Structures are given as structure tokens and as C-alpha cells.
Amino acid sequence: MTPRYQGQMIALLTQHGKEKVIAPVLEPALGCQVVRVEGFDTDSLGTFTRDMARVGSQLDAARRKAQVGMELSGCPVGLASEGSFGPDPFTGMFSWNIELLVLIDRRLGIEITGMAQGPGKSAHLLTGDWSALEAFAMREGFPAHQLVLRPAHEDDPRVFKGISDWQSLRSRFDECLALSANGQVFTELDLRAFANPSRMQRIGEAASDLLRRLAFPCPACDAPGYAVVAREPGLPCAACATPTSAHRAERWQCVRCTHAQVVPRTDLIHADPQHCPRCNP
Structure with a gap:
């Protein structure tokens, strides 16, 4: 490195x-x-x-x-x-x-x-039944995976986040149910990283x-990040030598300078006939 x-x-x-x-x-x-x-x-x-x-x-x-x-x-x-x-x-x-x-x-x-x-x-549930919410929470890995609740529907602006224990989940559910005009509570997994x-x-x-x-430095300027940016198809079929969709070479390019090179594939010299437009049209 x-x-x-x-x-x-x-x-x-x-x-x-x-x-x-x-x-x-x-x-x-x-x-x-x-x-x-x-x-x-x-x-x-x-x-x-x-x-x-x-x-x-x-x-x-x-x-x-x-x-x-x-x-x-x-x-x-x-x-x-x-x-x-x-x-x-x-x-x-x-x-x-x-x-x-x-x-x-x-x-x-x-x-x-x-x-x-x-x-x-990133599952979600719309329900007015606590037992259904409880089952959903257990299935989705709560409380390790936290939940977010809203009254009524998924776009209700009243959002309850940071729900990370069963007592809070029940109290927030009851609160949302009381606020809901349709007797439903929208629940979804909290997607914030923590x-x-x-x-x-x-x-x-x-x-x-x-x-x-x-880990890959550019061979021309030594900047890190030298990487494959494209793959060129055309690896010949093992049965008939027709160019296939399997790649025959990779194009490497520097993120800093203009240096680039096409590197032929070395792990395979022929493609499986399943990729061939002639053998497997």
C-alpha cells in the first residue's frame, strides 16, 4: 500500500x-x-x-x-x-x-x-393493530434496527424517529394512533446509518x-486510484471463434492524468459457447 x-x-x-x-x-x-x-x-x-x-x-x-x-x-x-x-x-x-x-x-x-x-x-407497514406492528418489529430485527412512526400514512409530516426500545415503540404507536384520522399508523425501518x-x-x-x-497507483503519475473504467467485449467463442459478449480486455485509466491503457484478459482466452451469438442465438 x-x-x-x-x-x-x-x-x-x-x-x-x-x-x-x-x-x-x-x-x-x-x-x-x-x-x-x-x-x-x-x-x-x-x-x-x-x-x-x-x-x-x-x-x-x-x-x-x-x-x-x-x-x-x-x-x-x-x-x-x-x-x-x-x-x-x-x-x-x-x-x-x-x-x-x-x-x-x-x-x-x-x-x-x-x-x-x-x-x-427498508420494509414498512401500515396498520392500526399493535400485535401486527409487534410481529413486524420482531421480524425486521427491532430494536437493533430502529423504527420510524407516522400517523395515518407514509407522507404525514408528523415523524417520530429514534425509536429504539419496546416501551418507546408502544408509547409512540399509541400516540400516533390517537393523532391518526384513519386509525392507521405507518411504520418503516429507520435508514439512518447508526x-x-x-x-x-x-x-x-x-x-x-x-x-x-x-492500492493501485497510476504508472505514469503515481496518483492512487488507477482503475478499470470499461471492459471491451469480443472474447472468441471456444467452439467457433465468433466474437462474444464476454470481455476480451479491460481499459484502465488514471483519475488524475490522461494516462490510460487497454489490458488484454489473461484468465481466459476463449468464451463459453453460451455467450456466443452464433452457438447460442
Whole structure:
């Protein structure tokens, strides 16, 4: 691993405890110190409970957090993460969590992103029955996975967060039920990092991916983050030699200078006929 960040303080803007899973990954390998930065309400950039809409993309939000963290701390290197939830890319039926972790190094003028994705816990329930809510909470891993309650429906502006024990859950449920015009209470998992262990684990995985990307220096300028940016299809079929959809080479590119190279694949010289448009049309 490059000693470039040895002894370097790296700012991490977070109010949800993300340093607990990011620092243990990066600090031992890089020799850096991940410094938690406060003094800015990151919820102002968007919340999972929809009371504050996110402006721009997931990457835009992570980049903004890193920049603010550097400004507040005076550090030339900043980190920030941003998560998203949506339908899974395979069936569209299940929750899918994507976590981005961005490192910005102003000294080098570079930005490097780590990513992790997989099934997420973001279930919800609309009910007026305590026993149904109780069963839902147990199924979703409460109280380790915290809950958020609203009277009536999912967009009610009266939001009750930070519910992390059974007594609070029951009292908030009764309170929401009393406020509800339709006798229903909307319950969802709290997706803030400190309140959602499944998401916190994925943020740690994104930190590991970022570390892997930092491990490759550019052969031309030595900046970290030299990585594969595209794969070129055309690996010949093992049966008929027709070019297939399987990749035959990878394009590596520097995040700082213009250096790039196409590297032929070495693990395979022929593709399985199942990828061939001629053998398997």
C-alpha cells in the first residue's frame, strides 16, 4: 500500500456514526487518521424519511459532504458517504441498498469512489393493530434496527424517529394512533446509518472497496486510484471463434492524468459457447 496518506488527517463529515465502520478499515492500511467532523446538519442534504428531499444524485450528495468536511476541518483530504435504497436490479421485487464512499484529495486534484451494494432492510407497514406492528418489529430485527412512526400514512409530516426500545415503540404507536384520522399508523425501518446495522455493514464494505482502489497507483503519475473504467467485449467463442459478449480486455485509466491503457484478459482466452451469438442465438 502506498505511504501517501501516512500520518494524514482525513476529514469525515457525519452525524450518524459512520466513522465506526470506516476508520477501522482505512486507518491501519493507510496509516491515516479519520477525523469525524461535526458542525453541519447532513440531513439538510436529504433524508430517508422524505421530510427533506435530496437535491442531485447520490454521488453529488457524497461529494458535497466531503467538501464541507474539508472546509470545516481545514483538512486537504475529505471523506463522505451517501446511501440509497431502491428495487433490486434482478427482479425489482426486493429492497436494494447502494452505498458510495467518496475520497477527495485537493492536493492531487483527485476524487476516488468506493461502492458496495446488496439486499437492504427498508420494509414498512401500515396498520392500526399493535400485535401486527409487534410481529413486524420482531421480524425486521427491532430494536437493533430502529423504527420510524407516522400517523395515518407514509407522507404525514408528523415523524417520530429514534425509536429504539419496546416501551418507546408502544408509547409512540399509541400516540400516533390517537393523532391518526384513519386509525392507521405507518411504520418503516429507520435508514439512518447508526439506526440500521445492515446499512452500517455495507458502508464498511464500501470502505474496503475504496481501499482496494487506492492500492493501485497510476504508472505514469503515481496518483492512487488507477482503475478499470470499461471492459471491451469480443472474447472468441471456444467452439467457433465468433466474437462474444464476454470481455476480451479491460481499459484502465488514471483519475488524475490522461494516462490510460487497454489490458488484454489473461484468465481466459476463449468464451463459453453460451455467450456466443452464433452457438447460442
